[in-house]
Amino acid sequence: MFTGIVQGTAQIKVITEGANFRTHVVEMPQEMLKGLQIGASVAHNGVCLTVTEIKRQFGEFRLNARNLKITNLGELQVGDFVNIERAMQMGSEIGGHILSGHVYCTADIVERIPSENNLQIWFQLPNKDIMKYVLTKGFIAVDGISLTIGEVREQSFCVNLIPETIHRTLIGKKEVGEKVNIEIDPQTQAIVDTVERYLAQKAVSKSAVVFSGVFHQNLLAKTPVFAFRISHQFFQRDYYVYYIINQNKNNT
Numbered sequence: 001m002f003t004g005i006v007q008g009t010a011q012i013k014v015i016t017e018g019a020n021f022r023t024h025v026v027e028m029p030q031e032m033l034k035g036l037q038i039g040a041s042v043a044h045n046g047v048c049l050t051v052t053e054i055k056r057q058f059g060e061f062r063l064n065a066r067n068l069k070i071t072n073l074g075e076l077q078v079g080d081f082v083n084i085e086r087a088m089q090m091g092s093e094i095g096g097h098i099l100s101g102h103v104y105c106t107a108d109i110v111e112r113i114p115s116e117n118n119l120q121i122w123f124q125l126p127n128k129d130i131m132k133y134v135l136t137k138g139f140i141a142v143d144g145i146s147l148t149i150g151e152v153r154e155q156s157f158c159v160n161l162i163p164e165t166i167h168r169t170l171i172g173k174k175e176v177g178e179k180v181n182i183e184i185d186p187q188t189q190a191i192v193d194t195v196e197r198y199l200a201q202k203a204v205s206k207s208a209v210v211f212s213g214v215f216h217q218n219l220l221a222k223t224p225v226f227a228f229r230i231s232h233q234f235f236q237r238d239y240y241v242y243y244i245i246n247q248n249k250n251n252t
Helices: 065-070 128-133 163-168 186-201
Strands: 008-018 021-027 041-044 047-055 058-064 081-086 105-115 118-124 139-142 145-152 156-161 179-184 209-218 223-232 237-244
Touching: 021 065, 041 058, 058 065, 128 179, 128 186, 139 156, 179 186
Parallel strands: none
Antiparallel strands: 008 021, 008 081, 021 058, 041 047, 041 081, 047 058, 105 118, 105 179, 118 156, 139 145, 139 179, 145 156, 209 223, 223 237
């Protein structure tokens, strides 16, 4: 588990390619070596990786096929840097929010808006389905950095960076077109998914939905159908309920 408070950056010194995996050797910051052991968890750009070997200030980490496919770590080259965070310890301060280190997807940087003592960055997510987990003033992790969502649009969101975040992490150096790792807030995901499952199984209250009915002919079955479109205002999703109309006499 991690907190999203990046503790430093580390440079990739060696990359070894294997069958469906890759090994990174990074030069760890001196202050992060204390107590580091083989088997320990260290987040690289928000991705939880396991230490497989330690030689002086160098740590070796293996990336599996899923790491390489879903995250931006597969695009890195020797000489590149990554954000680094050691696993949280019981009793330590949680300055950000709880992270698992399991990246959900990547997002593209689409706009940078610098201003005095501030930098606003806009990110576009790969599809609209993920946006139900992205809420204004909610938590999100970008390359392992715990950030507050500033504004949400149709398929994008922004964050506002203070000088400390820009100085301590790599996000201020990112340019338009580059990819960043995204981990959505697990509590938000759990709430949204649970409520969606509940609404799918139970009747939805009138205060939460807008109904609209359309009578039409099922072209494949040639059966009259009355369709209700249920628009859920909170999750901004439509649910469709179809009633087949019984054409037997004395019934509707």
